Amino acid sequence: MxxxxxxxxxxxxxxxxxxxxxxxxxxxxxxxxxxxxxxxxxxxxxxxxxxxxxxxxxxxxxxxxxxxxxxxxxxxxxxxxxxxxxxxxxxxxxxxxxxxxxxxxxxxxxxxxxxxxxxxxxxxxxxxxxxxxxxxxxxxxxxxxxxxxxxxxxxxxxxxxxxxxxxxxxxxxxxxxxxxxxxxxxxxxxxxxxxxxxxxxxxxxxxxxxxxxxxxxxxxxxxxxxxxxxxxxxxxxxxxxxxxxxxxxxxxxxxxxxxxxxxxxxxxxxxxxxxxxxxxxxxxxxxxxxxxxxxxxxxxxxxxxxxxxxxxxxxxxxxxxxxxxxxxxxxxxxxxxxxxxxxxxxxxxxxxxxxxxxxxxxSATPPVRMAIALTAPAAALVLPPDILRQEESASREETLAWARLHEALTQDTAFTALGKVLHLLNGILDGQVSSGIATTPAAASTLEVVLGQGLSHGAQRVFCVALGQLDRPPDLANDGRTLWLNIRGKEAAALSTFHVSVPLSGTTGGFLSCILALVLPLAYGFQPDLVLLALGPAHGLQDPQAALLAALLRGPAGGRVLVLMEQESTCQLVGVLARVLHGEPPPSLGPFSMASPDDLQALVHLRGQLEAQWEMLQVAGKAGGQG
Missing domain, CATH: 3.40.800.20 (Histone deacetylase domain)
Structure with missing residues (x-):
């Protein structure tokens, strides 16, 4: 039960x-x-x-x-x-x-x-x-x-x-x-x-x-x-x-x-x-x-x-x-x-x-709550029976049209993975699948395609949380339809209203502050139709951290979450993410440890830069009454 x-x-x-x-x-x-x-x-x-x-x-x-x-x-x-x-x-x-x-x-x-x-x-x-x-x-x-x-x-x-x-x-x-x-x-x-x-x-x-x-x-x-x-x-x-x-x-x-x-x-x-x-x-x-x-x-x-x-x-x-x-x-x-x-x-x-x-x-609940599209069979991956293991792909014509834009996607394995990703994404946007996980050997190029396909296939607003060695596509329009959040590096920066970067903290307190005080307020304030969680090379997340982040990101877009992962990701990480997107609770982060003063100072400063545009970041009333 x-x-x-x-x-x-x-x-x-x-x-x-x-x-x-x-x-x-x-x-x-x-x-x-x-x-x-x-x-x-x-x-x-x-x-x-x-x-x-x-x-x-x-x-x-x-x-x-x-x-x-x-x-x-x-x-x-x-x-x-x-x-x-x-x-x-x-x-x-x-x-x-x-x-x-x-x-x-x-x-x-x-x-x-x-x-x-x-x-x-x-x-x-x-x-x-x-x-x-x-x-x-x-x-x-x-x-x-x-x-x-x-x-x-x-x-x-x-x-x-x-x-x-x-x-x-x-x-x-x-x-x-x-x-x-x-x-x-x-x-x-x-x-x-x-x-x-x-x-x-x-x-x-x-x-x-x-x-x-x-x-x-x-x-x-x-x-x-x-x-x-x-x-x-x-x-x-x-x-x-x-x-x-x-x-x-x-x-x-x-x-x-x-x-x-x-x-x-x-x-x-x-x-x-x-x-x-x-x-x-x-x-x-x-x-x-x-x-x-x-x-x-x-x-x-x-x-x-x-x-x-x-x-x-x-x-x-x-x-x-x-x-x-x-x-x-x-x-x-x-x-x-x-x-x-x-x-x-x-x-x-x-x-x-x-x-x-x-x-x-x-409002109708999608018939498939959770689907995964892997580049290769994973016999060691044990999942609940009602999680769909997707084998279908988008049409060759659709896949080829997107792959031509990126040389890395024309390679056999990457091309096959792209077809599966596109089919899964279309299922999410068409209301047939609630959330999904896809692996690929070319995460950066595939993420760029997913952003383009999502925006052209009916998503009005896409919230992308990118970790690891993934850069914001240079030609991504700053038109308010995409909110890009990088969690990587050592500096916190609001490069624009819709392009934010924050370091990944090494403590549980710092990680939680980042998620609760920045990521989720931005997500709820943006009110996206689709959330993309991209775990690129050297993303740095421990499995419980990735699971908590994925679980919390189910809310803002009504459950429409697509996790894009490197092909080399472990079966254990794929499994724990699949279970939380299916509705199971994430594992514990372990003992609470204080955030470093530098991490918190950078986060508070970043929120101060953004809270005029993103009011869900605010934690205090403005002096002098309404305003």
Whole structure:
């Protein structure tokens, strides 16, 4: 089984771990209370409404979360989703809160530690409300890293807590292991959510190196939800899920939390399930430009966490001195829910959501998820059975037309390889294949042909990441249709808006900073139709690095990735790349090591040169407010 989809199956052996026994007994007793008694008990808590079936349902919800953790940690499933009600992330050990009775995710985390010996757990709470219950439970515990983004609006949004702000980082030995990203205005969208992952969550998560990822998967943070009033599309949650799947060996357990717009909720859940199954995430179609308020929040949380995390401290994060969402009197700007502007925004949001859902229904997943085209048989290459080993080639006429432009491609082996590459590329661009790997004895010349064929065969924008001894073709137009990124050499340079070069760092911290702070922001900002990952001679990547890079590049182009490799590449590297493009998690990079000061200084300087054109690179709001 690859993915476990857990419904309300009762896990009779489930124990409500470390919950207060008196509280559990009180909840059990609600099954026999009258309506008046239930109302009186409900009134003792904040936003809780008891029913005679509440305890039974809450116990099933906690049990489903435990069952999912068991399935994933015993290898029965790679990952999974628990579809449960009631949710749990607001409840505390001895108090129901916010529709939540037992804290399903917190119980699952403790269960994973006690039953399965897991030492480090990452909890990602993307519900629009702050999961203060999880924060309180683990705020002194360095074995659990808790990340939450939430609608905050300077404390004016429920649960109205000062400790929901960015400077609440945990207590005692748990300082730095609570990461709060408060949204101080509504309307946050795909670009804001992806930027938060790239610039806050993922740098810290890689440094933490979790063994298990738990998601408090609330979808009131999606477009159309009346509680959140956010603009994130259902497909954005597929991207967020894929980004988390590169952690913890892909051991990801999502547990349903909030969500109050049934169509948006159902489509968002569907997108998460598809991502867990390894399907490519649909491309993000809207403008990928983070909002000013989102950048202020990102800047605030990076500054608050910098003393605790090398990956943020080395980049010199500074706090936001003045938030644009506050009035001149330093009080939050007023909100008028239900007013004319709000109603007009709701009508506009409804129309946008309807259009987005129509596009989702029309988008089709390619029948072949992954194909490889090798220049010679590789008996030692062991692959999943549904990866296609392509033997077909483009027509001789088409191959010859391109080969005539490069003498190196007229040689027999290179000519044969070119025909296979062209056939594979055409399959990707025609929607028959999602991603592919091709080997060739003439990588530089073949890459130039692939760029030309891609742009002439329907791709409007191609993002090319080239490693090793591969130079940008001199006649490649600088017209905005191709973004060329070289990872090689010793100097970082922005030769133009669409031609960037950066050194390959020798440390895990430096490599991750390059990928998370440069490569992926450029890719998501460019919104390509096709990603080319070219591994030329002396590319310098270790197999786990190449696998992580390929896995992360699946997102920006909706899974349309073509990896071009030298014929001499090892079967091991071909195999690991094929598996990650097929949807499997990449292997671990190994122990985290700090980036060198020179590498980081060069990267920060390069980003500073580019961020005016590529706004996904930004990690701070501009001084003086909007702009």
């Amino acid at each position: 690859r993915t476990a989809l857990v419904y309300h199956e009762e896990m009779t052996a489930a124990r409500l771990l470390w919950d207060d026994p008196e509280y559990v007994s009180l909840m059990r007793g609600t099954q026999a209370l009258s309506t008046e008694e239930l109302q009186a008990l409900s009134a003792q808590y904040d936003a809780v409404y008891f029913h005679p079936s509440t305890f039974h349902c809450a116990r099933l919800a906690a049990g489903a979360a435990l069952q999912l953790v068991d399935a994933v940690l015993t290898g029965t499933a790679h990952n999974g989703l628990a579809l449960v009600r009631p949710p749990g992330h607001h409840s505390q050990r001895a108090a129901a809160n916010g529709f939540c009775v037992f804290n399903n995710v917190a119980i699952a985390a403790r269960y994973a530690q006690k039953q399965h010996g897991v030492h480090r757990i990452l909890i990602v709470d993307w519900d629009v409300h702050h999961g203060q219950g999880i924060q309180y439970i683990f705020e002194e515990d360095p074995s659990v890293l808790y990340f939450s983004w939430h609608r905050y609006e300077h404390g004016r949004f429920w649960p109205y807590l000062r400790e929901s702000d960015a400077d609440a980082v945990g207590l005692g030995p748990g300082r730095g292991f609570t990461v709060n990203l408060p949204w101080n205005q509504v309307g946050m969208g795909d670009a804001d959510y992806v930027a938060a992952f790239l610039h806050v969550l993922l740098p810290v998560a890689f440094e933490f190196d979790p063994e298990l990822v738990l998601i408090s998967a609330g979808f009131d943070s999606a477009i159309g939800d009346p509680e959140g009033q956010m603009q994130a599309t259902p497909e954005c949650f597929a991207h967020l899920t894929q980004l988390l799947q590169v952690l913890a060996g892909g051991r990801v357990c999502a547990v349903l939390e909030g969500g109050y717009h049934l169509e948006s909720l159902s489509q968002s859940v569907c997108m998460v399930v598809k991502a867990l199954l390894g399907d490519p995430a649909p491309p993000l179609l809207g403008p990928m430009v983070p909002q000013h308020s989102a950048l202020e929040s990102i800047q605030s949380v990076r500054a608050a966490q910098a003393p605790h995390w090398t990956s943020l401290w080395q980049q010199g994060s500074t706090p936001t001195l003045s938030l644009s969402t506050c009035s001149p009197e330093r009080t939050p700007s007023p909100v008028s829910p239900g007013g004319p502007k709000c109603k007009a925004a709701e009508a506009q949001t409804s129309a946008v959501l309807s259009s987005l859902l129509d596009q989702l229904h029309l």
